[in-house]
Amino acid sequence: MKASRFEFGEELIRLAAEHRDFLVCNPDTQSCGLENFDKIYPGRAYNFGIAEQNLLGAAAGMASCGNKVFVPTFAVFLTMRACEQIRHFICYPKLDVVLLGTHTGLQVGKDGGTHIACEDVGILRTMANMTIVQPADGIAARAMANFALEFQGPLYIRLHREAVPTVNKENYQFRFNRAEILCDYGSDIALVASGVTVCRALEAAERLRAQGIGAKVLDIQTIKPIDRNTLTQVAAQTKAMVTIEDHNIYGGLGSAVAEVLAETKPVKIKMLGIQDAYGESAGPEDLYRHHGLTVEQITSTCLELMGSR
Numbered sequence: 475m476k477a478s479r480f481e482f483g484e485e486l487i488r489l490a491a492e493h494r495d496f497l498v499c500n501p502d503t504q505s506c507g508l509e510n511f512d513k514i515y516p517g518r519a520y521n522f523g524i525a526e527q528n529l530l531g532a533a534a535g536m537a538s539c540g541n542k543v544f545v546p547t548f549a550v551f552l553t554m555r556a557c558e559q560i561r562h563f564i565c566y567p568k569l570d571v572v573l574l575g576t577h578t579g580l581q582v583g584k585d586g587g588t589h590i591a592c593e594d595v596g597i598l599r600t601m602a603n604m605t606i607v608q609p610a611d612g613i614a615a616r617a618m619a620n621f622a623l624e625f626q627g628p629l630y631i632r633l634h635r636e637a638v639p640t641v642n643k644e645n646y647q648f649r650f651n652r653a654e655i656l657c658d659y660g661s662d663i664a665l666v667a668s669g670v671t672v673c674r675a676l677e678a679a680e681r682l683r684a685q686g687i688g689a690k691v692l693d694i695q696t697i698k699p700i701d702r703n704t705l706t707q708v709a710a711q712t713k714a715m716v717t718i719e720d721h722n723i724y725g726g727l728g729s730a731v732a733e734v735l736a737e738t739k740p741v742k743i744k745m746l747g748i749q750d751a752y753g754e755s756a757g758p759e760d761l762y763r764h765h766g767l768t769v770e771q772i773t774s775t776c777l778e779l780m781g782s783r
Contacts, residue, residue, distance in 0.1 A: 475637035481612035483507030534563035549575030549591035579720030590753025596725020610672035660688010
């Protein structure tokens with residue numbers, strides 16, 4: 475298994491041999507393997523150093539000349555340090571720039587709170603013209619690399635530092651703006667997850683099944699726009715819903731799901747994620763436990779919501 479950031483980078487490098495119409499704008503960081511793109515494809519990559527605001531301004535300038543541009547770097551610097559440039563220079567004119575935010579969420583662990591991006595989705599979800607997708611594993615990341623080449627407009631792909639268990643089959647195909655129902659053990663509760671929490675939701679569903687609770691697991695691959703139809707249908711079929719995200723509970727997946735269901739099909743809902751706090755310097759599993767995101771804690775939360783404990 476490889477982290478989604480490396481799977482994406484390797485797939486984009488492979489695709490570049492046939493797709494010669496895109497450029498890469500790099501900072502001086504080791505993010506997803508694209509830092510060596512200029513050695514493989516000379517003249518198609520530019521390094522701007524640790525200067526994210528200049529990096530995004532230059533990417534916007536290149537895109538305004540008709541180029542598709544990929545910008546990979548740590549999500550915390552991409553979405554916060556260069557927030558104004560993304561809003562004004564990329565989203566406002568709807569330029570064809572793909573933002574690759576790596577090192578997201580609590581996986582960053584011992585790099586410390588300043589490097590843990592737990593607000594990135596919330597920031598970018600409020601920007602008009604921005605689309606946000608997130609793979610659950612390396613297989614999905616490779617599929618999203620193919621999707622990104624065809625997509626037009628501002629796109630944020632949320633990638634991860636470490637590998638997670640594979641949840642998709644090798645013949646997986648990414649379906650834009652479609653929530654995937656990965657398992658359906660009944661209609662008691664729905665677990666709605668995205669990114670690295672999908673594998674945890676699936677394991678929790680197995681544990682719930684063993685205790686007589688039927689759960690569905692949804693993988694929200696496209697966070698913005700979100701699949702309103704599937705969410706509404708599943709809410710109508712189940713008694714409760716739990717959202718699970720490696721992001722602040724405000725502004726991210728949970729908020730997006732609640733916004734939809736408040737309008738279409740109100741249901742009992744619990745949001746699991748980073749509890750309105752900054753990341754801390756600790757091992758990832760210690761941080762997941764601190765924020766109630768272990769498989770055991772997810773299972774327990776679901777049982778409490780169902781009134782089983």
